[in-house]
Amino acid sequence: MPQIPIIMPQLGESIAEAIVVALKVKAGETVVADQEVIEVETNKAVMSVTTPCAGEIASISVEPKETYAVGAVLGYVEASEADAAKFTKTIPEPPLEKVAAEVPGREEEKAVAKRQSNGAATKTMPGGLPVPAKTKGAGFLSPRVRARMEELHLTNADLAGVLGTGAANRVTVKDLENFLQSLERHSLGEASALRNGVADAMRRSWTRPLATIGSSVDLDPVLTDRKQRDPKPGPALYVLRALALALVEQPAAAGKLVGNRVAQSKSIDIGVAVEAEDGIVVPIIRAADKASLGELATRYAELVGLARQRRVLPDMQAGGIAAVSNFGSFGIEWGTPIPLPDQTLLVGLGVGKKTPFWDETKNAFVPRTEAQITLSFDHRSLDGGGAGRLLQRVIELLGAPEKL
């Protein structure tokens, strides 16, 4: 009776090989046509290999956890002549066989499906682009890709959306060129210098493990206090002042980890995020712990004015230890803003909303203006406990704004 091969099928575009996950039949078992007999896994999905025709499993020549190329013979079905005649799948011709006879020393070679001891490298590869199931080489950018990226001022982040065709989907130079070509279908414009600057800062900051915690804060004391002051400081400035005072008590929270050392600034300089056209600038208020809220309000107004005119010089943005972002000014309640790359902390303030608050003394709900306050931090330098104590202290200080 004829033996019909069970072949690793073409599992999808640009898939060259698959790992055998499970064998569902043994030699000697009776099978029907298109019965699922072997389960295989690619980097995209788990799929089944089916029998080419009905019959009896003559042999299964593969083992679980091993990688086999598309087109490899995985086993044989012993079929009746009639069933074998229905066999329609064809084995792709191994390319090596054709030349075997003409090349010295190759007569003895038979092109056979090669079993791989591990999937990182396969010796046979049928047509189409190779996509190994393993991850060796993932994230690698070749010198050529790097050189081309440098030429075009691209960064790793720009390639985030490119699924490469190299080992473990690494981006080859061809993938890069294809990606660049695909961009031509979009409308393309130059990014402003400020946009590029922000992008660069955010990319650098994002290389760190960043975390955010948040809590509710009662804004009514601040809003009441604010009415009695001249000039009137904004809520963000109260937060800045409270943060400065909290950091006097807990200076370690703003420590910067560099290698295996901690850098601690001697001055409590805190930045304020100000939206500018097509970007954001963060001018810094120096020694925020040593100036009164009134003085801060004047300096803050000046800096905001400069920022809106984009006249904040680089040294006015350099060297802070923390920053405050008033994302509530956009009507937003909550966010996870990213600290500046050279800072460990960023406090965010959401929009104030009238909220029912359970008052234990009155044993009733009372209305209060509540906002969400967040603290984003570099988790290398600071843990949830330290960050929580700092944020709690800021909230406490905001409860007595007259002392700020």
Place this chain on the structure above:
Amino acid sequence: MSITYLEAIREAQARALKEDERVFIYGQDVGAFGGAFKATKGLAKEYPGRVLDTPISEDAMVGAAIGAAIEGMRPIVEMQFADFSSIALNQILNNAGTHYWRTNIPCPITVRLPSGGTKGSGPFHSQSMEALYAHYPGLVVVTPATVEDAYTMLLDAVAVDDPVIYCEHKYLYYHLKADELPVDRLPIGQARVARAGRDLSIVTYSAMVHESLTVAEEMAADGFEVEVIDLRSVKPLDTDTVLASVARTGRLLCVGESFPWGGVTAEVIARVATEGFHLLDAAPRRLNAKDTPIPYHPNLWSAHRPNAKSIGAAARELLRE
């Protein structure tokens, strides 16, 4: 008309003898016998007194040729096998290689080395010596891979004022045929794009050019366009052509039949890594014979040297990176 690689070598020597009376051929049994491989067949009769048998002493052969060259002659020395030229290393490296630098007097000898493997030839009749000679200053080392190059490069070797090591491949002697002798030629020191491609550059020379071309044809069926560069001369080495090829493909596989340690493939990769690092889309690879003496048994010999199968496997692995 059809002419083999070996016949082209004979024809080039005949033409050199005919056109330049300073030329003479010196070697063991090159006279009436016509040479171990018949590369000088009939030349002793055509050019009496200019195709001379020597004692079995490679040292003496090259020494005498150097003396004649210094005095204005253009000797061609035939080694029976490249392997035995090691006996003449002192004459070739220390005397011929340094002569012009020491004296300002050129030493235009040509040493023909029947090189490379044929089935069953074993450790003393299969070796490729080009890397060793290329290592020393003062020598030109050529490795023709085609009938055309076998002819023109031998004529050039005789014409060049420097000592030239002419590495002719024994496997190509009878296997390679051309319709006619060439009229045009590329100069020594210029590599040739034997096959244009865009996915991978195989840089090679001598017999491995043909194995690599087989691989390129085979891989074209899978949609890969492999470029094959025939270095032609390993010293001088045409780095520009190699870099231009790597610039097109981003991937480099160097293939040589000789031993792996040091060598021509290592030199090519060192140059590309230094001057063309930014062109590489994958780590460059090389494929050589195994680092053992060359085996006699045909199956072991096949496993020892690179062939279309092992080159193809290396190429495919490189394309997967």
